[in-house]
Amino acid sequence: MARPVAPSTPRPTVINDNGAWCWFQDERALVDPATQTLVVGSVAAAEGPGGASRSGNVELTVVDLRTGTSTVVVLHERLETDDHDAPALWHRSDGRWLAVYAKHKSDDLTRWRISEPGDPTTWGEERTFDWGELTGGRGVTYSNLHAMDGRLYCFARAVNDDPCALVSDDDGDTWSYAGKLFTRPKIGYVNGYTRYHGDGHRIDLVTTDHHPRDHDNAIYHGYLENGALHRSDGSVLDAAALNGAAPNQADLTTVLAANARRGDAWMSHCWTSDVRRSPDGTVAAVLTARAGATPEATRDRYDRTRPAPDLRFFHARLSPGGTWSVHQLAQAGPGLLPHEEDYTGLAAIDPHDLDSVYVSTPVDPRTGATLPHHEIFHARTPDGGATWEWNPVTENSDVDNLRPIVAPGDPTRTPLLWFRGSMTASQHYDCEIVLLDLPRHAPA
Secondary structure (H helix, E strand, O other): OOEEOOOOOOOOEEEEOOOEOOOOOEOOEEEEOOOOEEEEEEEOOOOOOOHHHHOOOEEEEEEEOOOOOEEEEEEEOOOOOOHHHOOEEEEOOOOOEEEEEEOOOOOOEEEEEEEEOOEEEEEOOOEEEEOHHHHOOOOOEEEEEEEEOOEEEEEEEOHHHOEEEEEEOOOOOOOEEEEEOOOOOOOOOOOOOOEEEEOEOEEEEEEOOOOOOOOOOOEEEEEEEOOEEEOOOOOEEEOOOOOOOOOOHHHOEEEEOOOEEEOOEEEEEEEEEEEEEOOOOOEEEEEEEEEEOOHHHHOOOOOOOOOOOEEEEEEEEEEOOOEEEEEEEEEEEOOOEOOEOOOOOOEEEEOOEEEEEEEEEEEOOOOOOEEEEEEEEEEEOOOOOOOOEEEEOOOOOOOEEEEEEEOOOOOOEEEEEEEEEEEEEOOEEEEEEEEEEEEEEOOO
């Protein structure tokens, strides 16, 4: 498999001067390999260039990777200033692009627009699906677009704040409600935070019980295939997925158990960061957890009179056959935001190379030294995640570098994206989006 060439002096390019994204929408960035076009979704904030007049704009940055030029397109002006509203992208078989987005639980609409053929800078009118009769007016959040057996699915957090899905049989022109993926009695804010990866025939997912501030989460894995929801080993949990009474996600395969010892500490309050599957059937995921000296030390809701939590990244790998191996990847530092103790800078798996991960952390993974800001590091494993080789992508930064993405679509290049600046809340940030477009070299 081709590998990214690590630059000795990375020189990222600013492609949008005001934007950020959450991490429960996908794909947030996507490459059309035929035209070498990169499309990136984000939401602008009042603290950045453009101020209040631009705040809440749902935007796409369209980059010509051949020339490096970029164009910013507004999908919806001033929808809501919240990084949760970032769009999910799909490149249709007819050459048009589909963008789907929703507010952060403040209304019941999933919105979408479709571009002109081959032109992601020109878009048709916005259309909507109203979840109100299903949610009782309690709102919808997130969009995730994945295909399976000729149907396009849009996964969202909706009814009972459970993971639910819309389905389209016309590549996103129209949508209908498919059903709940899984459910359970709600504790606190929501029921489960789910990351998805689809290859056209199978959709893998990793998910939690609830929000980590409300519950001592474990992480579970399953996958959709041939209309059924399976555990990691292939056994069927729900033979008619999305078509009836949804199962409890805790009946999927446990990947990272809550309140379990890993290395030097006890881990709890786990969360999901990324998941990818390779053509050979290997699944890789990056997860986070709070670390504590004793099981009790990490169990309670964060108390700001105590020191900030020690967060850790974990790498989990499912080999063909159904066996998971889980290893600590790196320290993630304290919580990114003062009121969100479990937020991290995040990590992204290279979708075309599961041995390659990009991590945002304020702790140097080579030395353990605390850094003034979150920096981006590249990690490579030669042994399935047991050990890692580290190289810095950014160094000596005067702002934080956050939430990296490797845009899928073209296996010959590694379009590495992140945003950098200051962030104090999901609704307040002054960040610019940067691109480091790395070539790949052939394996030795």
